[in-house]
Amino acid sequence: MATVELTDLVKQYPNGVRGVDGVDLAIADGEFFALLGPSGCGKTTLLRTLAGLEAATEGSIRIGERDVTALEPGERDVAMVFQDYALFPHMTVTENIAYPLRIQKVARGERDERARETADPLSLGALLERRPAQLSGGQQQRVALARAIACHPQVFLFDEPLSNLDARLRLEARTFLKQLQRRLGVTTVFVTHDQAEALAMSDRMAVMEAGRIRQVGTPREVFQRPASLFVANFIGATPMNLLEGTVSGDRVELGGGTSVDLPQAYRGVADGERVVWGVRPEYVAAAAEGSAADDVLVGEVAAVENLGVTVLVSVDTGSVQVRAVLPEDAEPAVGDRLRLTPQTARVLLYRADEDGGLVEP
Numbered sequence: 001m002a003t004v005e006l007t008d009l010v011k012q013y014p015n016g017v018r019g020v021d022g023v024d025l026a027i028a029d030g031e032f033f034a035l036l037g038p039s040g041c042g043k044t045t046l047l048r049t050l051a052g053l054e055a056a057t058e059g060s061i062r063i064g065e066r067d068v069t070a071l072e073p074g075e076r077d078v079a080m081v082f083q084d085y086a087l088f089p090h091m092t093v094t095e096n097i098a099y100p101l102r103i104q105k106v107a108r109g110e111r112d113e114r115a116r117e118t119a120d121p122l123s124l125g126a127l128l129e130r131r132p133a134q135l136s137g138g139q140q141q142r143v144a145l146a147r148a149i150a151c152h153p154q155v156f157l158f159d160e161p162l163s164n165l166d167a168r169l170r171l172e173a174r175t176f177l178k179q180l181q182r183r184l185g186v187t188t189v190f191v192t193h194d195q196a197e198a199l200a201m202s203d204r205m206a207v208m209e210a211g212r213i214r215q216v217g218t219p220r221e222v223f224q225r226p227a228s229l230f231v232a233n234f235i236g237a238t239p240m241n242l243l244e245g246t247v248s249g250d251r252v253e254l255g256g257g258t259s260v261d262l263p264q265a266y267r268g269v270a271d272g273e274r275v276v277w278g279v280r281p282e283y284v285a286a287a288a289e290g291s292a293a294d295d296v297l298v299g300e301v302a303a304v305e306n307l308g309v310t311v312l313v314s315v316d317t318g319s320v321q322v323r324a325v326l327p328e329d330a331e332p333a334v335g336d337r338l339r340l341t342p343q344t345a346r347v348l349l350y351r352a353d354e355d356g357g358l359v360e361p
Helices: 043-051 093-103 108-122 137-150 169-185 195-201 219-224 228-236
Strands: 003-011 019-025 031-037 058-065 076-081 157-161 187-192 203-211 212-217 241-248 253-256 260-263 272-279 284-286 299-308 310-318 321-327 337-342 347-350
Touching: 003 043, 019 212, 031 169, 031 195, 031 228, 043 076, 043 157, 043 187, 093 108, 093 137, 108 137, 137 169, 169 195, 169 347, 187 195, 195 219, 203 228, 203 299, 212 219, 212 228, 212 284, 219 260, 228 241, 228 272, 228 347, 241 260, 241 321, 253 272, 284 321, 310 337
Parallel strands: 031 187, 031 203, 076 157, 157 187
Antiparallel strands: 003 019, 003 058, 203 212, 241 253, 241 272, 253 260, 272 347, 284 337, 299 310, 299 337, 310 321
């Protein structure tokens, strides 16, 4: 096991594009760390640079006590599991698992024994003589995991290893993978564009955009307090309510006569300042008729989306549209008049500029 430390890391391509642009990151020993972001944000490039499959243009990479920036991939003591698993089709499961040990010149008897020892806890013991074409997607994924585990690396690197699985198997696989990582205690860097995976599996996570890290924190920190409008827009199964407004006394004017209460924590924000008022739909509830009007948004239900045990309701106030996640037994009909009230303590304010950073109370 080992820590991972990236300092001013840059990966620039010949055309001048920076796939990784000045990344500073420290990952703790034994931590499950997720790199999250949209396609093209640089997360896979960062992972490949960490693995040594891409050469760093600037900066340094340390794994444990060693500076590995200039080392070849085989010298870094990391194991990578790719999106397509990268199994050898002509080899058996045993041979695939043992392949890294073969490269390390481990004797055949020992590497076969290590392959069997690694395969059994992953329920692959009965499949050792099969070839990849004879395996299901989930079984192929476990072979790829077994191959990574067999060489006892200091760091696991996962490049979207669950993306080729169907929804049910994907859910089972992420639970299995998290439990396996906890049991082995190996430092793990997990790349994904699926925020549900990152939120469910990671100890900490980094959200990336255009080669840069926009926020690092625990899943709860990133979900509850996105550091910028980009992160706020990207994180969350349902779109966050982000409405432009102007601070006016102890209210935020959203336009068209619609206003909301300015949280106590933000009462120091200058009068007249342009802001973006944000709150997650999960933190907006339906208010009963006759509720106090200080922080109630009233409008007509424009859409209702079934989420299973909850529903996502979009309410048009005439000037803005606000979303709320409500219990299934409180599902309104399209066209109903609905009163919504946000949890004021959960409201965030962002700067209404290009950076869109979180306003600190």
